Amino acid sequence: MTPRGKQTVRDLRRSSRSTLLRHLYFHGPLSRQELGTATGLSAGSVSNVTGELLADGLIEECGSVDSDGGRPRILLRVAPGQAHLVGIDIGETQVRVTLFDLALTELASADQPLLAAHDPERVVRMIASGLDQVLAAAGVPAENVLGIGIGVPGIVEQGTGADPGADTVVHGQTFGWDAVPFGRMLREHTPLPLYVDNGAKTLGQAEMWFGAGRGSRHAVVALFGSGVGACVIADGVRFRGATSSAGEWGHTKVHVGGRPCRCGSRGCLEAYVGAEALVERWDGTVPGTSEKAGLAALLRAAEDGQPSAVALLDEAAELLGASIADLVNLFNPERIVIGGWAGLLLGPRLLPAIGEAATRYALAYPRSRTTITLSDLGPDAVTLGAATLPLTHFLDSGGEMPDHLAAVAAV
Amino acid sequence: MTPRGKQTVRDLRRSSRSTLLRHLYFHGPLSRQELGTATGLSAGSVSNVTGELLADGLIEECGSVDSDGGRPRILLRVAPGQAHLVGIDIGETQVRVTLFDLALTELASADQPLLAAHDPERVVRMIASGLDQVLAAAGVPAENVLGIGIGVPGIVEQGTGADPGADTVVHGQTFGWDAVPFGRMLREHTPLPLYVDNGAKTLGQAEMWFGAGRGSRHAVVALFGSGVGACVIADGVRFRGATSSAGEWGHTKVHVGGRPCRCGSRGCLEAYVGAEALVERWDGTVPGTSEKAGLAALLRAAEDGQPSAVALLDEAAELLGASIADLVNLFNPERIVIGGWAGLLLGPRLLPAIGEAATRYALAYPRSRTTITLSDLGPDAVTLGAATLPLTHFLDSGGEMPDHLAAVAAV
DNA sequence: AGACGTTAAATCTCGGCGTGAAGTAAGCAG
């Protein structure tokens, strides 16, 4: 309990720049006038700071609006092409690299299949080549990229040094990665700033920025796929915990000592309601089908009234509801968003039962303050959320360019 | 996702004052010299700010230390008698009001028994009279009290207005309080600033400031008493959630659909390992004994090898370990502290088994970064933790006196 | 005793910040 307050000199400027930039980013084109009233800064300061941002090329003027009788307002917006972002999704079956502009519109994308072998070295090489591909395809020079956000499976241990991304270590049980120095390996292929986080967490970020989580400051994004994970947002910021592995919801117990789970423990939620577990437990599964096909078949069977399928899905809804109730009790969020490909598939059928079960299992007061909704983002959101990581840094720093961008920005 | 960002002018000074005050508070008497290097502020600024704080009477000089050959260092410390704090514990059986000085040394205390009736109006009157008693006993004028911290059972809904304490609403299931406008009722008896929170949370605060949680920024304080609760600290700050009811660990499920719990749900942790549940479930309990006596008897029987007692405690350790594993997975803390009167009683016997079970049930990586320890604070810590609430506000604001104190501080 | 070295603290100068008032730009109505 000896928290930090640091010294501050012209961090005021950084803070002002950050505030204005953020506001412009999220609330579309605005005049300096509106910016001032919205952020609380005086008109003089807004003029000053926007002038600086304009000179840096980070924002630009875009049209004007008549104001009855007086001088028209000049609208400002973030210059979308001034810098770029890369988002990468390392999934179970492929590595996807996507290049975005500052407004997060997709410019180019490169997919590379990832078969049985998940050798880290090979994945890193695929990232490097994917990076070259998208930059070449869009004609964007590498110096113009603010940073690379990467969503990986497993637990991510963030670095702390001067180049934190390069110190990132990944523990991925499903990939057989044990303390892989992922950041260091990547750093050998690119000098760009690296931001690595768990894929479920980047998906959660996307959900908070552009999906069903928009507008809430306390939320839990529950990712329901082959496994089960969660991304907790507290007060607008992702909850990381001491070593940024917080939110491992899938291995929360629903029946202590129950079904064995692939994590080595027993009774985990994932061992009951993960897509892998559901397909494996259903007696109607045709051996050899893929997980997605198997789950779709299970859903169809349940909709046709096949008793074992109905029972299995009813049980899944009950357990998910109970476990979501735990999240409500522990995190007290305003909103719970159910996402992930299995969540998208089963959600429409299960949501009412899940909500009802959550009401039965959670404490009344926090439950009454929470809404449970389905995600409205596609599965491509992982790369989008990953790109969000360097973007957040960019906005927080008030539009600071990494060192290698200085020359470009000066033009 | 449109977070804050405010205007800032001489908040720098507030921040500097806060930093220095906090550092002096927690790291005992220090010279200006040491303060400078410890906080990163320049010697000039330290001189400036400490001069201001001295003039305000918030800190004082206390002796000096030779520095080989040169001018001796003058030590500074927070002036303990300059202001006072009140901490109140509304427990199941009594209302305890304690007056502290700024250094949180107890000056006076008043207990009032709370029998069957928990009528809110009566509790508020007891608080008012207890307040008068302790102030009179210590000869402290009310104007000299920075604020009143109150730990209550149940869920606390914090106010948001200009006088947040007075808007506090309490939902206390065990007391039969339903949306009691506790803050407003108190405001009729005293003009002092009010800070209300759940008793488990104030106990957790005490643990973080003075107990086993000291020095960690991410911790979970698990309170194990008649019921079960938790206080989550993330990055040095208590995790509140949207309506500050986060951390309701006791009603987390260990067996979905299992034993009925007093909260109305089934399978809650509390329904298995709460002291009330343990005493009720043990076949050796003598009807009519108090909960504490019953639990002590259970413990003695287990130590004598009585099989049903041993089995019950073994199961409790297993379930606690599994549920603590959930906390580890979800919150990823550096430390878990087990407190509460039942925790203190059973802890020494159960701790090894709990730790071992947690290892079996939690993910390996976050578990390896967590230590599980027993509380080292007595049960009186609730009032201490409650007094911590106004103190935190005082330190955060850089030593700002509430309005009614202005006259006193000017002397 | 007095000069000197050493270290702590106070004071001073400097560049930078946001505010708010005063000034300027850019449109409209008559």
Next chain:
DNA sequence: CTGCTTACTTCACGCCGAGATTTAACGTCT
């Protein structure tokens, strides 16, 4: 063209922290 309204810019002011300089308060050495 003259006023009038509104948007933006400029500027003087007070305040801030950093860093250099000065003063204070001690030992020690001759």
